[in-house]
Amino acid sequence: MKKLFCAICALGALATSSTLASAADPIPYSAYDWSGFYFGADVGVAMFDPHPSAAIFVQPTSTGIDGGLRVGANYQINSIVLGAEANFDVTSNSATKACTNPAFNCNAATDYNGSIRARLGFAADRFMIYGTGGYGIANYKGFTNNGANFPDSRQVGGWVVGAGVEYALNQNWLLSAQYLHSQYGAVTLNYDIAYPSTGPTLDQVTVGIAYKF
Secondary structure (H helix, E strand, O other), rough: HHHHHHHHHHHHHHHHHHHHHHHHHHOOOOOOOOEEEEEEEEEEEEEEOOOOOOOOOOOOOOEEEEEEEEEEEEEEEOOEEEOOOOOOEEEEEEEEEEEOOOOOOOEEEEEEEEEEEEEEEEEEEOEEEEEEEEEEEHHHHHHHOOOOOOEEEEEEEEEEEEEEEEEEOOEEEEEEEEEEEEEOOOOOEEEEOEEEOOEEEEEEEEEEEEEEE
C-alpha cells in the first residue's frame, strides 16, 4: 500500500510539473484574421480589344500600362473569406493603324476603367486565393483621320470576372496579384462613319499592395 501511495504521489508530482512547464511556454501563433477594411494601390498591364462587328471597320487592339486604387472589406468564417471590392484604374491603351480606306488612320483607345465586385476566398493562414465578379465600366474612344480628325467616345458598362492571390506580410500589410476580364456591351462610335462594336473587352493583370485596418 505504501509503495502504491508513493507511486501515485510521484505521478501527481510529474503531472503537476508538466502542467507548470506547459503554462510557461509561449502562446502558439494563431491563424491570420483576414476580416477588416483595406485600402491599396495596384499596377500592371491591360489589353483592350474593341471587337469591331464588321471586317471593314478597323479598330486595333492595344496593350498599355494599368494602375489605380482599390478599397474593400473582408469577413472571415473559418477558412472562407467573404468580401467586396471597388477599384478605379487609369490605362495608357491606344493604338492607330490604317483604315480599310488607306487614306484614313483608325484609332481605338481607353484611358480609365472601374468595377464593383464581390469576392469569395479560401484562406490558409497568411495566404489566400479568391474568385471575384461584378459590374464594371470603362471609356471607349478613338478617331479616324485623313488630315481632318473625326473623334468620338462612349462610356461602356458590363460584367467583370477574375481571380487572385493575396499574402499577408504582417497584421496590416497585404501583397496581391490579380487577373480581371471585363466584357462590355455593344456600342457604336461615330467617326467619319459609324463604327459598330459587338462589345469591347479589357484584360488586366496587376500586382498590388494594401493596408488593412
